[in-house]
Amino acid sequence: MKDVNLENRKFVIASIALVVVVGYIFRLAYLQLGSNEYEDKAKHNAIYNKVLFPSRGAIYDRNGKLLVYNEPAYDVMVITREAKDIDTLELCKALNMTREQFDLRMEEIKDTRKNPAYSSYSQQLFIPQISASDYSVLQEKLFRFKGFYVRERNVRQYKYPNAAHILGDVAEVSQFDIEKDDYYNAGDFIGKQGVERSYEKELRGTKGVEVLLRDARGKIQGRYQNGELDSLPHPGKDITLSIDIELQALGERLMQGKRGSIVAIEPSTGEILCMVSAPTYSPKDLVGKDRGKHIMQMVKNPSRPMLNRAISGTYPPGSTFKPGQALTFLQEHIVTPGTPFPCTGGFRYRNLKVGCHSHPSPITMQPAIATSCNGYFCWGLYHMFNNRSRYATTQEAMTTWKDYMVSMGFGYRLGVDLPGEARGMIPNADYYDKHLKRWNALTVISISIGQGEVTLTPLQIANQGATIANRGHYITPHIVKSIKGGTIADSLKAVHHTKVDPAYYEYIVGGMRSAVLSGTCSGAKNPWYEVCGKTGTAQNRGHDHSAFMGFAPRNNPQIAVAVYVENGGFGAAFGVPIGALIMEQYIRGELSPDSRVRAANIQARSIN
């Protein structure tokens, strides 16, 4: 019994099959031939990039003494989803913590406000950097604490408690770092300050990777494509600093109980021999689980120990500024070395008076430097700014003056290879036009003696010492002497000539030598080598700052130094003796017994 009408229903049934298959083929095309979205998701599922961290480069001082190296530390990690049914009390015991601390930490981890990357499936940092001895205790029991893991990492260790500001520190990357450089992932370490930051790329090396296959339960099932995509980590480069750690340690000792800075530079190379910023701290304070606590303490401390005053602190240079003025006057033919200016207890003009101490008057350049005569330099600036035969306007004179200052390394960053350098302040004509409606030489006269609007960093003061020692040029001061398997930047070897003829510098050197022999710096005199120096006493709202700039020996100088002690009073009080000790330590390699007594005395004197 064939029914043709019913037989035609086979087409309906066949069409159903056809529609299903064709529909599904379209769906397949949509899923498989569309975007790579699913391919990426599959890779994201199955491929686990196990990062192999390179060891970070070590840091040495100029004499090859090891300063910074790596040591393994152990982070306790937890996968909260797995961490169930464990003996919490025993774990607390193994980790040296109370039950309350344990619960609190767990809550912190799970709080996505405090820990935005939280996932119950992945390892979360439970306790950072437990010591090797704690680890050995924990290791034996770890198998019993399901969901808890230990991640080994290298942390920085320090041979000396010194040079914290120079060395800087290493810590986990911030969100900002990750966004800026895709080399970093959450949890990586990065240099935060000092050389660790400025030489991050050299020190960090290159991460390696093992591309592994991970199954749905998170278990590793072997290598992806037989390890073809794997790469080995390249260790970071070792760095040799230009600092002498003994000199640095002495400097830090001398600055104990004081605020301020010491910077010493080797004039012939621009290498920084020491860079002290006081108060300071031990670099070890920023490692380990108390890092956060120590940072909080320092941030709250009004003396701001984390500030590197040597490059970030800007101070009125006071009389240490005067050699640059004398050089400018000479080069601009405002004075000759024999030009006398009167100084009867200071600079007097109509109602304006800039005080000075007692010395013979009138006075020429070299004795003016030796005695640090204010009157001489005020008159010099006055004559320069009012010299209408050379400069059409005061503004033009001011601009000329500013150009000299800039050529000496003032007013702009020197380009030291450390983060956070300040540029200080050298005012220009525009600045005064804007801030003072009418101004002339008298209005701004105090810039000639390193007061008023002028500020310099201790590094700039030391660099001025190096420039004078070099008789007219300096090399960009820098803290890294060499990189193993690399080179330092060309900008750090650049020679900068000032706008002043080297011949004029001999007059200034002579003046600074007289200051040591018979002037304000007599405390720096010694029987072994010829020191040249210049004191500074910078006026301040509170007690004056004590400053010193000098170099030694006079011929073929080995070291130029700047000392700046906040509220230290006369330059001769702190600046000169500290500068003298630094030079002695560096040139002679040690302190004489007398000097050691003096050093102990200075170390013991605090300034509140």
Added chain:
Amino acid sequence: MYQNYQSNKGIFSSLDWITIGLYVILIIWGWFSVCGASYDVSNPNVFGFESNSGKQLVWVGTSMLLAGALLMIEKRFYYNASTFIYVVMMMLLVLTIFIAPDTKGSRSWIPLGPVKLQPAEFAKFSVALAIGKYMDRYGFTLSNMKEFSKVVAMILLPMVLIIAQKETGTALVYLAFFLVLYREGMTGNVLFAGFAFVVYFVVGIKYEADLITDMPVSVGEFTVLWLAYIFTAILMLRYQRKCPYVVHTIVIGIAINLLAYLFSAYVIPFNVCIVQIIVNIGLMCYCASQYLYERHPRHILIMLFALSSTITFFACDYVFNNILRDHQRVRIEVLLGKKEDIRGAGYNVNQAKIAIGSGGFAGKGFLKGTQTKLRYVPEQDTDFIFCTVGEEEGFIGSAGVLLFYLAFIWRLIVLAERQPDTLGRVYGYSLVSIFIFHLFVNVGMVLGLTPVIGIPLPFFSYGGSSLWGFTLLLFIFLRMDAERNLKNK
């Protein structure tokens, strides 16, 4: 004996080797897919009996033996024994409910030594035989309500028993038999009504919570009521063409609905659905009046359709929230995109999509799929086997599998149509319908188009019961087909 031998010899020459060829291709292709799906990175021996691919090889081998044995059994045997087989299978299904141990919530697996068998997989052929035999009578017609009800009861009985085993997915396969009934003369309106109710359910649930802009009206309810109106109108235009004012009635209904919508949109927002329900009731009254006038049951049937369509939205809601079990509800919600639950219920489907999508055009290569190899896709060698095909063989492979299936189904339709008697044809169409259903649901769920219902992809999914079950189904038919000419002689 001699005659038997003779007929068997003749059988081999008239066997449909195209179908057997497709069967062999699918089964081998399936075995390679099981290799890919069950491949253990740490134990790469695909032939070992400890791996599923090794076991599947045993199932393939035994299936071949089973196929050979089945070809020896004459059609006459099935004709005579179909009722007996049906009764035995039903008793086995009943027995299973009580003796099967609880396996992941289902009581359908009977452990037999080292293997487990699922009677529900084997019951299909008994139903196909039983309804084939029942309908293979002179003068049988499905338009006789009594006969029709008996056939439907024969289909529903195993469904109920399997649902009692908590194997809803397998039970739903028996709905495929309605396609056979359609071929045998059941009115297409049953399929139409089934289709309509699926549409109501999907639309109603998916858009239940969405409101039409600026109106207190649920998009789901509004659309379902419109659809109910339109479907009823289609039936009325087809079957009540000659009744007075039928077109007027329908047009007036549309006009009232539109006016209500415009009033709600521009004058005072109110729940338009109330008007829609009243209009639908109007259509029902029209049908009722025609019944009173003509006394023909078709008016009552249309009225019942309109009634059930109109209350379907609320019924869907009720079924969805009160009758479906939690996991079923969540699966449907995920499917309809109402819920993003990548970690929970949506996990399988999401990972399956990733597996297939990541295969690209040409696939990752045999045994190179990461999604399936690393067990991101659950049930990857059974219900989700198509993922492995998609991942390792890409678009070419997976589209190829579908086309081979299409060819296979097509061939079965040809074979079914050439059967000399109703038993053969009904049995053949049972096969066609079951394969279409499995393909539709299994591949659809892997592609994220149908709900996750745990039924295997024939010849591909790992498992002895399923492979044996489909081989049994197929080779009984191939033997029947081989005898098609003998009977004519």
